[in-house]
Amino acid sequence: MSDLICKVAIVGGTHGNELTGIYLIKKFARLPELVKRASFECEILLANPRAIAANRRYIDRDLNRCFASDDLANHHLTGYENNLAKQIVARLGTKDRPQTDLIIDLHSTTSNMGLTLLLPDYQPFTLRLAAHLAQIYPDVRICLAANNEVGNSRLRSLAPLNLGIEVGAIAQGVLDARLFHQTQMLVTATLDYIDAIDRGERPVVPASVTVYQSIGSIDYPRDPAGELLATIHPDRQFQDYQPLHSGDPLFLTFDGEAIPYTGTATVWPIFINEAAYYEQEIAMTLTDRQEIGIESR
């Protein structure tokens, strides 16, 4: 694959109550020169207008789970987001015939994820990009998604190269000034990097980088009817990216009893206590921390 990028899309409001991306896209609509670069076309998109208007994650179904190829071809799926997904495909291209080289999708989380770059499982171009950003901004963390069905159902999977920017902790329906401006900073640096590559420059990239490889998730303790029995343990709340060792307190029941982590391997949890994941039966995503080499080009 050539590294030449002709078209980039920046997407906000894939989830209608994550205001950071929504207001950043509105800012780019007002000041288009902020995302204009000489070497490629840049499109901006507010993905889920009805959910944005309702200040809800979604209306009928999580839009960021509607882009599996089978679902896009299924005309029996007629909910709002399933129809919306087909409209977005018409605009950004299909997976088989992409019209967009790279999608940046802007998200926020109630978890204390700071500035996180969410990458597909392994993709040399975006890994070099992310390593470059992490070198400029040492607070940035890089997560590699598990290569699974969820990944293929995301909006950003429509482009062969894609990047999620996930910032937190932010409550749903709230703007945080610092994280808003830091998200803009990451988008700007991403566009500058792509532009430099397109112009044949070689932006500085480190020889290796720390990544957090997603390896699964843990649900909350529940009773047989699915009712919650415990919360995240206070020692673990907001401790995203901190190592979790066997025996560490993980949950606290409503009656005050600590429940430890019983896995044997040390893991690095992220998305701890994300509001939207209660219904998805995810108390946290587990990752493995790895140092990986960056391929030279």
Added chain:
Amino acid sequence: MSDLICKVAIVGGTHGNELTGIYLIKKFARLPELVKRASFECEILLANPRAIAANRRYIDRDLNRCFASDDLANHHLTGYENNLAKQIVARLGTKDRPQTDLIIDLHSTTSNMGLTLLLPDYQPFTLRLAAHLAQIYPDVRICLAANNEVGNSRLRSLAPLNLGIEVGAIAQGVLDARLFHQTQMLVTATLDYIDAIDRGERPVVPASVTVYQSIGSIDYPRDPAGELLATIHPDRQFQDYQPLHSGDPLFLTFDGEAIPYTGTATVWPIFINEAAYYEQEIAMTLTDRQEIGIESR
């Protein structure tokens, strides 16, 4: 008025996405001995079942604004919460003919309010109760509501004595272990205090207490169409109860320009950046910090 309390109601889920109170009421339903006291009857209530099921603040209208006497008498108001309010009145009593002496309503906020007791404007009984709690738990802060229409439209206004417990910062749709158990601790201490009063004891109460008297609110800067122009300034985010002096940075525009507070009087903002108040055009509530004497009985 006699200080004898015969019936107390503890309410959670007045807002369906404030999980702390909801799960505390579920715990009390499972372990009723926790709220049982010899000297009074104690009822528990999950106020808005459909909003709780939907994990939303409300379905049609904020339930905690549906209890104005005119609205309760208005049969043309037929939204879900307006009907629900009439059912709750049938259970807890009307303002004119109260059947409940004291209501404790459990809330959470995305603002950094810690452990806050929300009292009606001035009410000697609840002020003594709050002063007692603040003496036991020095982190507790006491807010006196403005005596206005909003106060009279709240669920807890159905009882002549009432108390809101407001804890944060918690994102909507999220449980925080520490604040959950601290909320339970405050409810327990409140019930113990009432029981002691009923039995003729005189629980320790300080001679004076610090209160934050609500004096109004400020909206976000907006354009003529109502669109947000700025966020809370990062220096002010999560700084509830900290003094705001004339000239202090208050907002930050999306273009990075600080907007100062232009009032002349020092105020103590609370409910800073509460998610549910964007639509109510409230960026924060302003309070005046006062030291007030506690009447001896």
